[in-house]
Amino acid sequence: xxxxxxxxxxxxxxxxxxxxxxxxxxYLFPFAALLIGLLVxxxxxxxxxxxxSTPEIAASLVLLAIYLVTGLMHLDGLADFSDGIMASGxxxxxxxxxxxxxxxxxxxxxxxxxxxxxxxxxxTVCTEFTKATTHSFDLLTFYYFAxxxxxxxxxxxxxxxxxxxxxKGSSDTNEGIGALFINSCSKSKYxxxxxxxxxxxxxxxxxxxxxxxxxxxxxxxxVVSYIAKNKFGAISGDVMGASxxxxxxxxxxxWAIFQVTF
Numbered sequence: 001x002x003x004x005x006x007x008x009x010x011x012x013x014x015x016x017x018x019x020x021x022x023x024x025x026x027y028l029f030p031f032a033a034l035l036i037g038l039l040v041x042x043x044x045x046x047x048x049x050x051x052x053s054t055p056e057i058a059a060s061l062v063l064l065a066i067y068l069v070t071g072l073m074h075l076d077g078l079a080d081f082s083d084g085i086m087a088s089g090x091x092x093x094x095x096x097x098x099x100x101x102x103x104x105x106x107x108x109x110x111x112x113x114x115x116x117x118x119x120x121x122x123x124t125v126c127t128e129f130t131k132a133t134t135h136s137f138d139l140l141t142f143y144y145f146a147x148x149x150x151x152x153x154x155x156x157x158x159x160x161x162x163x164x165x166x167x168k169g170s171s172d173t174n175e176g177i178g179a180l181f182i183n184s185c186s187k188s189k190y191x192x193x194x195x196x197x198x199x200x201x202x203x204x205x206x207x208x209x210x211x212x213x214x215x216x217x218x219x220x221x222x223v224v225s226y227i228a229k230n231k232f233g234a235i236s237g238d239v240m241g242a243s244x245x246x247x248x249x250x251x252x253x254x255w256a257i258f259q260v261t262f
Contacts (some may be wrong), residue, residue: 037150079107114253159217
């Protein structure tokens, strides 16, 4: 777990994560997501508690907390993934564009758009709850915030686990860190990740319909993996990182829609 936390977050529990150990134990990603979600929920609880009249600032602090805790590694993957998709040429040219160290306009647009969507989703989810509840900022409020951000993060990590599983049997050779994760994956390990995600979701949704939101990551991974195989011929680490960011954003958006509608 220390290797997983070191790899997935900026928490200084190890000087350097052993990537082979991380790949072998990637089915434990949902438990690392639980820690990340709790930390972000604590920031949300404090921010919306003290800045209830300025929810935009509170939402900005929560979004900042997400990336201070998790780092920008996966966000960089989203940028590279987007650049690769929009690049002209065959699969080789698209993979070359994805691996380019310089960010392109497609990657820049994707990152900005995702951050904006995530910002509005966080603001909506947290503000609507504070308006609807008659409780002050107590344990119930913290439990709600924990539910939102833990489910979002678990969905994101389940999305990566799904990408890793779907990466097996790609038409082109997998390379880099992505290949290490794919080669270490098995169906039984994926089942552990899936069941773990479901159990965490049950605890933090109190057996409500919101439980099903955690499976958003699977749907996102399916779409991202399909695009990656068509465009690049394989699923790489950048593709997994992009799936993580897109799944978190999609999960927060669904939670916001559910909160406003129901």
